[in-house]
Amino acid sequence: MKRFISPLLLVSIILLLFQSTVLAGPADFRKTKIAVLDFQLQGEGFETKDMGVIVAEWFITALVKAGRFEVIERGLLKKLLEEQKLSMTGVVDATTATQIGKFLGVKTIISGSVMKLQGIIEINARIIDVETASIIAAENVKSSTAVRLQDLVVQMSEKIIKNFPLEGYIVNNSGSKVTIDLGRMAGVKDNMDFSVYKEGKVIKHPKTGAVIDVQRIETGKIRIISVRDKVAEAEIIKEESPGSIAYGQLVSSIVGNLQPVVQTAPAKDRELHRTLSSEKSSKKGESSGDVISMLKSSSMRDKEAAAKIVAKKYRNDQRILDIVDDELLKSYNSSTGDRDFVDAMAWLCNALGASGQTKYRSTLETVSNSASNKKLKKYAYKNLKRLR
Numbered sequence: 279m280k281r282f283i284s285p286l287l288l289v290s291i292i293l294l295l296f297q298s299t300v301l302a303g304p305a306d307f308r309k310t311k312i313a314v315l316d317f318q319l320q321g322e323g324f325e326t327k328d329m330g331v332i333v334a335e336w337f338i339t340a341l342v343k344a345g346r347f348e349v350i351e352r353g354l355l356k357k358l359l360e361e362q363k364l365s366m367t368g369v370v371d372a373t374t375a376t377q378i379g380k381f382l383g384v385k386t387i388i389s390g391s392v393m394k395l396q397g398i399i400e401i402n403a404r405i406i407d408v409e410t411a412s413i414i415a416a417e418n419v420k421s422s423t424a425v426r427l428q429d430l431v432v433q434m435s436e437k438i439i440k441n442f443p444l445e446g447y448i449v450n451n452s453g454s455k456v457t458i459d460l461g462r463m464a465g466v467k468d469n470m471d472f473s474v475y476k477e478g479k480v481i482k483h484p485k486t487g488a489v490i491d492v493q494r495i496e497t498g499k500i501r502i503i504s505v506r507d508k509v510a511e512a513e514i515i516k517e518e519s520p521g522s523i524a525y526g527q528l529v530s531s532i533v534g535n536l537q538p539v540v541q542t543a544p545a546k547d548r549e550l551h552r553t554l555s556s557e558k559s560s561k562k563g564e565s566s567g568d569v570i571s572m573l574k575s576s577s578m579r580d581k582e583a584a585a586k587i588v589a590k591k592y593r594n595d596q597r598i599l600d601i602v603d604d605e606l607l608k609s610y611n612s613s614t615g616d617r618d619f620v621d622a623m624a625w626l627c628n629a630l631g632a633s634g635q636t637k638y639r640s641t642l643e644t645v646s647n648s649a650s651n652k653k654l655k656k657y658a659y660k661n662l663k664r665l666r
Contacts, residue, residue: 309346309347309348309464309465310346310347310348310385310386310442311347311348311350311383311384311385311386312341312347312348312349312350312384312385312386312387312388313349313350313355313378313379313382313384313386313387313388314334314337314338314341314349314350314352314387314388315334315355315378315387315388315389315390316330316331316333316334317329317330317333317334317389317390317391317392317401318330318390318391318392319391319392319394320391320392320393320394320395321393321394321395322394323394324392324394329392329427330392333392333401333427333431334352335352336428336431336432336435337388337403337431337434337435337438338352340431340432340435340436341435341438341439344435344439344465345462345464345465345466345467346439346442346444346464346465347442347465350382350384354382355382358378358381358382359378375387375389375406375408375411376406376408376409376411379406379408380408384408385407385408385409386405386406386407386408386414387405387406387408388403388404388405388406388438389403389404389406390402390403390404392427398420398421399420399421399427399430400418400419400420401418401419401420401427401430401431401434402416402417402418403416403417403418403434403437403438404416405417405438405441414441415438415441417434417437417438417441418434419433419434419437443530443531443532444460444464444465444466444472444530444531445528445529445530445531446458446459446460446464446528446529447459447526447527447528447529448474448523448524448525448526448527448529449509449525450525451523451524451525454513454514455503455511455512455513455514456500456511456512456514456523457509457510457511457512458472458500458509458510458512458529459508459509460508460509460510460529461505461506461507461508461509461510462505462506462507462510463507463508464508466502466505466510467502467505468502468503468504468505469501469502469611469648470501470502470531470532471499471500471501471502471515471531471532471607471608472499472500472501472502472512472529472530472531472532473496473498473499473529473530473532474496474497474498474499474500474523474527474528474529475494475495475496475497475527475528475529475530476494476495476497476522476524476527476528477492477493477494477495477528478492478493478494478495479492479493480492480493481493494528496518497517497518497522497523497524497527498514498515498516498517498518498522498523499514499515499516499532499607500512500513500514500515500523500529501513501515501644501648515607515640515641515644516607516640516641532608566592566595566597566598569584569587569588569592569598570584570598570601572584572587573585573588573598573601573602573605574601574605578616578618578619578621578622579618579622581605581622581625581626582618582621582622582625585602585622585625585626585628585629586625586628586629588602588629588632589625589628589629589631589632590632593629593632593633593634594633599629599630599633599635599638602626602629602630603630603638603641605626606623606626606627606630606641606645607641607644609623610623610626610645610648610649610654611648611649611650620651620653620654623645623649623651623654623657624653624654624657627642627645627654627657627658627660627661628657628661630642630661630665631660631661631662631664631665632661632664634664634665635665636665638665639662639665642658642659642661642662642665643658643662645658646658646659646662
């Protein structure tokens, strides 16, 4: 039996498409059109039976705030699914998602579930590409039920956003600053970081000779300092070599390390955890491989322990110091109040200061001038003086 869209709903969809193509302005083509289905609830103990709807709404809000998505209004989505007798809830299969996406003209569907079991709450989400009917990414976060569900949703939205990096080009280069062809209308915000790439070797299929991809060679990193509607100005925070960042090169947004959502423990418990963590880190050994793994860990205590080892044992190891430099640059403004975070970042500053190498001055200058946390700014400045 054929299904038909009602005339009223058809008019609504036509008006929506007209507004998005004619009235929205030329910059909207950058935004990814996306639909978020209600999340399926699994387990018991939820505050309300509508929690799946609430979680979907929180996701929509977080994605809209990111500025790079055009999210289908939930009321229109619900009407269409009711007309087509399709479910709006839960983890749909890729074929059904494709059917929904084609009706709405969206490129991506997000579906998922919220599970509550034995004091643990977990959110799972799948990102489905409508054109290929395939799952392009699956993300999940979990924690104890003491953590606010909305905090987990925010963390999950950050994980989802990282699957949609903003990409553009450098359209002006004035030496220490550059201008890129992405602005407020594409979702660019102050203090966003971008990697910069130049084109390298063309990669061709060995049989057909068709171009498959073009190698990307990183030339440096930039940080946004001023945003207008269609362009943004950025300062160069790192170059692989002097003058390596140039006009016409590709830029791609960087998403910082996501930190686990944790419940703040009393001071006494924090100290106990810190002691146990230090003992655990000591048992890992101090090989360069262990230190690198700890530096890149999402655990702030591991980062702090590794930075202490670097300051003492690896202050002349260029490879490890460059990792310290990268970790500090991409993470120093990720949080402002967490004690473990500040201590870890401060020790990364100490490790760079202990190296005595002037190549790390620009990083310490950036942290001392731009860090949100006053204590961290102080540590960065203190170590900057060690390099003079």
